Amino acid sequence: MIGVVTLSPAIDVTYQVQKLVLGESHRVQKTYKFAGGKALNVARVLKSGGHxxxxxxxxxxxxxxxxxxxxxxxxxxxxxxxxxxxxxxxVSVVDIGATVFNEPAPSVLESEFEAFLAIIQGARDTSVGVLSGSLPADLTSQQITRLLSVIRDSFPIAVIDTSGTALIEAAKLGFDLLKPNREELLAATGSESVEIAAGFLMSLGAKRVLVSLGELGAKLFTSKKLLSVQVTKVQGNPTGAGDAMVATASWSLDKGLTDSQLLKNAAAAGSLAVLEPVAGQINWEKLADLANTLEVEEVE
Structure with missing residues (x-):
């Protein structure tokens, strides 16, 4: 079982419009309302695949x-x-692209935070733990470290998809997979190079760093090699593409698949997610076929 941990669930509302024009009134063509946020998208993707x-x-x-x-x-x-x-x-407003308005993660009281940690520590029969989504802005550095330490200690395999100092702390704790996008990676490390930034996280103790690069594909950094994959550009709603990557990467780790197959699955899932009208969905029947068409380049 894969456990998905978050402090920032959300109600996701998507409006489809013919053309978004700032400052204008719009007639909404379709409305979608889902239990959302990054972690819930991860869980829904896994659930849709029967996992x-x-x-x-x-x-x-x-x-x-x-x-x-x-x-x-x-x-x-x-x-x-x-x-x-x-x-x-x-809220996401979608025409040929997507404009997204994300409310910040709400604050949690100290007593609420302690209760949250207790649930994580009590998790049973869970092989992979995934921390996904933003953290409350007023969470202290000590609380962030405690949260990550509890996750690291509670699950055999630990994965994180968030931003900021939590990425640095997760690397220090030896998380099995960090999944930032390019902007999150560079912001967290203060670097201008994906390779240097990922290398820094690896030097701190991270086992793998999976960097999503949008329509340019993705890169997977490990202790021994750098794997890179390119994808074909697709049109649609990119919201949740990274969450689909996290879901399939975590599933790949749970199944003990190779790093190359993990990267292929993640990249394919990201592309498939863009084709869906809302986040938290992919066509699992197409995942293996699309993944097998991707070519992974290895750099020693």
């Missing part, structure tokens, strides 16, 4: 109640702590 997953998350207010009811309808297993802060809402 066992469990969420650990905070929920608060009426939005949190609605989110829990949606998870129950989806059949996604979860454990939630109740928070005073309302669960956030994120």
């Amino acid at each position: 066992h997953t469990a969420l650990i998350l905070p929920t608060g207010g009426q939005a949190g109640s609605w989110l829990r009811s949606e998870l129950e309808k989806l059949g996604v297993s979860y454990q939630a702590i109740e928070t005073i802060a309302e669960t956030r809402t994120c």
